[in-house]
Amino acid sequence: MRLVLEGSGASRGMALGRARLEQPSRFLVVETPLEESEIADQLQRIDQAIAAAINELNVLRDKLDGPLAREVGEFIDAHRLILEDPEFVNGLHDLISEGRFHASAALKMQRESLVAVFEAMDDPYLRSRREDIEHVIGRVQGALNRESSAEERKLASRVGEILVSDTVAPSELVPLAEHGVLGFILTAGSMLSHSAILARSLRLPMVVGSLDALAHLQDGDLILIDGDSGNVVAHPTAQDLAGYRQWQRETAQQDKRRARLRNADTRTVDGVDIKLHANAEMNGDVARARACGAAGIGLYRTEFLFLQRKDAPGEEEQFLAYRDLVLGMGGLPVTIRTLDLGADKADSAGLVLEDEPNPALGVRGVRLSLRIPQLMHTQLRAILRTTGYGPVRILIPMISAVEEIITVKRMIKECAMQLRTEGHEIADHFTIGAMIEVPAAAIALPSMIRHLDFVSIGTNDLVQYTLAVDRNNNELGDLYDPLHPAVLRLIAQTIAVGKRSRCPVTLCGEIAGDVNFTAMLIALGLTDFSMNPGLILEVRETVNSLDRGELRRLAPSLLHASDRESIRHIVQRMRVQGRPIMENAVP
Numbered sequence: 001m002r003l004v005l006e007g008s009g010a011s012r013g014m015a016l017g018r019a020r021l022e023q024p025s026r027f028l029v030v031e032t033p034l035e036e037s038e039i040a041d042q043l044q045r046i047d048q049a050i051a052a053a054i055n056e057l058n059v060l061r062d063k064l065d066g067p068l069a070r071e072v073g074e075f076i077d078a079h080r081l082i083l084e085d086p087e088f089v090n091g092l093h094d095l096i097s098e099g100r101f102h103a104s105a106a107l108k109m110q111r112e113s114l115v116a117v118f119e120a121m122d123d124p125y126l127r128s129r130r131e132d133i134e135h136v137i138g139r140v141q142g143a144l145n146r147e148s149s150a151e152e153r154k155l156a157s158r159v160g161e162i163l164v165s166d167t168v169a170p171s172e173l174v175p176l177a178e179h180g181v182l183g184f185i186l187t188a189g190s191m192l193s194h195s196a197i198l199a200r201s202l203r204l205p206m207v208v209g210s211l212d213a214l215a216h217l218q219d220g221d222l223i224l225i226d227g228d229s230g231n232v233v234a235h236p237t238a239q240d241l242a243g244y245r246q247w248q249r250e251t252a253q254q255d256k257r258r259a260r261l262r263n264a265d266t267r268t269v270d271g272v273d274i275k276l277h278a279n280a281e282m283n284g285d286v287a288r289a290r291a292c293g294a295a296g297i298g299l300y301r302t303e304f305l306f307l308q309r310k311d312a313p314g315e316e317e318q319f320l321a322y323r324d325l326v327l328g329m330g331g332l333p334v335t336i337r338t339l340d341l342g343a344d345k346a347d348s349a350g351l352v353l354e355d356e357p358n359p360a361l362g363v364r365g366v367r368l369s370l371r372i373p374q375l376m377h378t379q380l381r382a383i384l385r386t387t388g389y390g391p392v393r394i395l396i397p398m399i400s401a402v403e404e405i406i407t408v409k410r411m412i413k414e415c416a417m418q419l420r421t422e423g424h425e426i427a428d429h430f431t432i433g434a435m436i437e438v439p440a441a442a443i444a445l446p447s448m449i450r451h452l453d454f455v456s457i458g459t460n461d462l463v464q465y466t467l468a469v470d471r472n473n474n475e476l477g478d479l480y481d482p483l484h485p486a487v488l489r490l491i492a493q494t495i496a497v498g499k500r501s502r503c504p505v506t507l508c509g510e511i512a513g514d515v516n517f518t519a520m521l522i523a524l525g526l527t528d529f530s531m532n533p534g535l536i537l538e539v540r541e542t543v544n545s546l547d548r549g550e551l552r553r554l555a556p557s558l559l560h561a562s563d564r565e566s567i568r569h570i571v572q573r574m575r576v577q578g579r580p581i582m583e584n585a586v587p
Contacts, residue, residue: 002235005217007210009230010191011199014247015183016236019221020161021214030102042096046103047089049143054083056139060175075132075169082136104144111137135169162223164213173198183225185213185232203534207232258537262293266540268548274522276539277335277530279508286328288533293540296333298530299395299456299508300325302379303340312375318382326390333391335456335506335530336383337435338408339375340365340397365398365435370407380415387427395456399434399441402448408432409451437461442490445497452503456530457494459509463487482511483567485559488524492559495525506530515542519574523551523558546574 034042057080082088088110095106114133163176164185173195184199189208199206205227217223217234224233224240233240266274277298278289289297305313305321313321326334341364369376386392396408412430419426436442437458445455459482464471466486469479481487491507498505506528511517513531515538521529522543531539551574561567 002233002237002240003216005185005210005212005232005234007185007207007213007230007232008191009206009227010189010196010208011184011204011206012227013183013203013205013251014227014244015162015205015225016241016244017160017162017182017223017225019164019185019217019219019223019234020181021217021219022163022165030104032102034096034100034102039097039100042103042106043093045144046092046096046106046140049103049140050083050089050092052143053136053139054080056143057083060172078132079136079139079169082132083140104141107137107141107144132169134167135172162225164217164223166214168195173202173204177202177204183207183227185210185217185223185225187211187213200532258541261537261540261544262291264293264540264544266295266543268522268543268546270547270549272527272548274543275528276536276543277333277506277508277528278533278536279530280325280533285533286325289536290329292533292536294332294533294536295528296335296391297325297329298335298506298528300334300336301340302337306339306341312378315378315382318379319385322383322386322392323389326386326392329390331390333393335393335395335433336386337395337397338366338379338383339369341368366396366404366408367398370404373411376408376411377415380412381419384412384415384419384426384430385424387430388425391431392427393431393433393454395433395435397435397458398438398461399436399448400438401440402444402451405432405434405448405451436494437465439466439490442494445494449497449501449503454504454506455494455498457491457505457507457509459487459491459507459511462490462509466490481564482509482517483564483571485561485563485567488520488567489559491521491526492524492555499525504528513539515539518542519546519551520558520571522546522548523555523574525552525555 057076061076061080091110091113092103092106095101095109096103099106099109101109111133118133160180160182162183162185163181166187167189168176168184168186181204183205184195184207186195186206186208187210189195189206191208196206196208205225207225207227207230210230210232213232221234222236224236224244226232236244266276268274275295276293277296278285278292278294279299279301280286280289280297281301281304286297300322302318302322305318322336325336363371369379380394383392383394394412396405399405409432412432416426416430431453433454433456434441434448434452435458436445436455437460439462441448442462449455460471463469463480463482463484467479467481467484469476471480495505497503505526507521507526508530511521512529513535518529518539519542529539554570554574558567558570561570
């Protein structure tokens, strides 16, 4: 009988496949106490299971390549560090040797103890990391309960299937996709989680918050997942299947149509040029940006050079990475953001402070860089050396006061003098900008903009800080809304201040690549966007159908609206090819 389960769409698209349920609770746990003669065997079993789990992670790590390798590798390395932690291993040994627990029962107790520690933490982000413990314990339990630990066989068995689970680790997404998993249905999770962001990059549909999925679906059930609406249909009817086939035809036509836009201009119907830049973190992103006709790199995240290592990269290593980026863009402008570690981006080199009471409001971004001057000097020297190879802009993250801008500019001047003395060929002038992601920066921009050559609006954090809503907290998902009146006014104010000062303004947050927001942002006066390179053609197609003059006339009513519902009603009047802009929006 047809069954419809509701959730929230986290990654757009549809998929039809067989359900593959994954429930950590299904592992067999032996509760009877050990005899003295059994202790050595159980110690050996737990050590072998841990070694097998570490080996699986190493195999996954070695298989990663492409633009997602560094980000996915971060999670694999975090899980491996837990497995290699002496306290974790010794705790299991003590439970087996002194507590007389079987290996499976010791794992269960260790899990409960660690989860309790994470749940007692005040910081919402750290509480959310209990998922790492769940994944690690589940991997070791799996090794204990199977005769063979071949990861390849496990993955191959999922070809043509849709994974149904409580959660899925970001480190597992790429190998699962490579082995044919078509989509994901999760009982928990958030559309702003790392897994959801990766699913969107991989163009795999994902539904999160489908609370009843594990209770109502069975292994092998035929299911249709819709990542736009958030609906999951079990035992789809002929009508459902016809709708899915129609979606496939429309998607194929859409991709073919957009392919013709690779080298096209991005221009509204009334002749206003719009610049679409690409966000990047690895060389693969540069190739994709060029292939889609990006106007340049609007945001290069340098922190990904730091995340996968136990020591900070030196000047030469950073210089080579930045130089290759600049050369790869063939003369197009490249914006390099200085280190933005902290909050949800912790490194392995010990640069980020440990045990901060509230990392999101702590030492992150430029605050961390200024706290470690040598770190900042090394990075600035590497960036400045690339200015002789093409147009480079320097972007400073997490600015909240003009004093920070002045300090960084003084450091840039010092580094430039040193480099010229050493005989390096660098540019005569440097283009320096600030991220506007803290409300204080947006409000104080009129007085600080004279110190800047450009600004970039980071809406992911601007929404979070303006609304006091942790974007990683699943319980607050409805409150995290870029359409809040306060957020729109800060965006509009920033764009207006930039225009009056003739200072370019780019928006590089996630809404820049979401066509549900394109018309609204153009109505607010934005002309420079920066996004995932895979979204450029879709946004270009949308821009080319819009009349900027008509949209700008709607801006006053948009900014005078007092509540989110009124704003949504106004935005629904902004049409793209005859369809409401906000249809199936994912903030």
